[in-house]
Amino acid sequence: MKKLSLAIALLLAPTMAHAWPWSNDMANQISIKPQESVDQANPGMNPFPKRSVPVSGSTVFIKDQQAANKMANPVPADEKSIAQGGRLFAIYCTPCHGQSGTGDGLVGEKLLMKPWNLTNSNDMHKWDTKDYPDGYIFGYISLGGAVMPSYANDLTATERWHVVNYVRNVLQRSQVGQTQAQAK
Numbered sequence: 001m002k003k004l005s006l007a008i009a010l011l012l013a014p015t016m017a018h019a020w021p022w023s024n025d026m027a028n029q030i031s032i033k034p035q036e037s038v039d040q041a042n043p044g045m046n047p048f049p050k051r052s053v054p055v056s057g058s059t060v061f062i063k064d065q066q067a068a069n070k071m072a073n074p075v076p077a078d079e080k081s082i083a084q085g086g087r088l089f090a091i092y093c094t095p096c097h098g099q100s101g102t103g104d105g106l107v108g109e110k111l112l113m114k115p116w117n118l119t120n121s122n123d124m125h126k127w128d129t130k131d132y133p134d135g136y137i138f139g140y141i142s143l144g145g146a147v148m149p150s151y152a153n154d155l156t157a158t159e160r161w162h163v164v165n166y167v168r169n170v171l172q173r174s175q176v177g178q179t180q181a182q183a184k
């Protein structure tokens with residue numbers, strides 16, 4: 001019996017050790033914590049830097065790509081949304097997918113897996129809305145792919161839908177992708 005309780009105690013030891021004070025020693029030290037004042041005369045939280053803006057809205061949780069495919073686009077593809085999507089696409093997507101959206105960006109050239117073609121000259125699939133609805137593109141931006149990073153932290157959900165509207169209404173309707181495919 002003694003042996004058994006010793007064995008049980010030994011088994012439990014690692015779990016208990018984890019809760020002992022030394023497990024958070026490193027975090028609790030005399031250092032300045034995030035947003036803490038460096039000025040001892042004025043302790044408390046630091047004021048936010050000038051011109052900093054709070055992030056609006058909350059994160060939209062997306063389980064996986066399949067769940068994203070089913071999401072309906074809540075942002076009407078009007079001129080304003082498409083223009084905003086274009087500005088965001090230029091910042092976040094052109095390095096890899098290129099201005100044309102065909103995947104000819106300068107960063108994309110360096111990747112082992114080339115960025116896929118977002119226009120209808122894509123030879124893997126034709127972007128028909130049945131198999132590749134708006135939610136598919138929204139999901140890809142939010143979750144990322146094997147090589148492509150996730151943009152859920154950089155773009156709010158609404159901003160991501162603006163990008164979707166731009167991809168759908170400008171890139172997939174423009175002649176750029178098509179003429180490039182014909183030239184192949």
Ligand code: HEC
Nearest residue numbers: 092093096113114115116137140141145146147148151163
């Ligand atoms: C660092 C390079 C990089 C950036 C930046 C990038 N992508 Fe990608 N993207 C890729 C790569 C590489 C793939 C190929 C698939 C993978 O990585 O899983 C891809 C695939 C995709 C796909 C799937 C295409 C298909 O045919 O199914 C979509 C949609 C997409 N990207 C949209 C975007 C959008 C929109 C942005 C900007 C918010 C963006 N990507 C930014 C590299 C990038």
